[in-house]
Amino acid sequence: MATGAKVSVVVADDHPIFLEGVLGALSRRDDLDVLAQAGDGGEALRLVRELRPAVAMLDLRLPVMTGLDVLHAIRRDDLPTRVLILSGEQASAAVYEAVQAGVDGYLTKEADRRTIGDAIVTVARGGTVLAPEAQAALTMEVRGRVQDDAPVLSPREREVLRMIADGLSGPAIAAQLQIGTATVKTHTQNVYDKLGVSERAAAVAVAMRRKLLE
Known part of the structure; x- marks a missing residue:
């Protein structure tokens, strides 16, 4: 400039x-x-x-x-x-x-x-x-993040996270796992809280960086 x-x-x-x-x-x-x-x-x-x-x-x-x-x-x-x-x-x-x-x-x-x-x-x-x-x-x-760089996700939370990474919507995740959409929202919020994010894209980015999707 x-x-x-x-x-x-x-x-x-x-x-x-x-x-x-x-x-x-x-x-x-x-x-x-x-x-x-x-x-x-x-x-x-x-x-x-x-x-x-x-x-x-x-x-x-x-x-x-x-x-x-x-x-x-x-x-x-x-x-x-x-x-x-x-x-x-x-x-x-x-x-x-x-x-x-x-x-x-x-x-x-x-x-x-x-x-x-x-x-x-x-x-x-x-x-x-x-x-x-x-x-x-x-x-x-x-x-x-230095103190806790490996958040512990439950098996169900990991399933939800993988489906989020695959681009599935909340209702689609609920249908595939045969659970209610409210339960999906709860699992999703738990994932967000544990990863320290507030949206899908950030959750996937953090999960990839920490190798949580492998």
């Missing part, structure tokens, strides 16, 4: 009032150029592909595609856009998953507007930004 050039950014958040406030703050900065806004992850990814901003600032819990899904797509497609997560999510597993996926910055929504703007510029210049809360959460998660 040339010295003095404005940093182009696409912003995505599904909370209109919060989004309006952030956009207003960013628009008052001479070093930022907000190209577009999105209310869901699918639209955010479309805008990133079309506009190629320097930075995409994403909420983690976006509808259609989560911020993490968008991040994975940007990395997979080798797009030049760097990613800054701005989220109310402070769970250690969420921060860990974002960092593991290659996020360039992670701020919580408690950050003030100047901090957010400065973080966008830092990320655009190749730097990395982690809010103090995110750093603490990441440290906690790493320590926990």
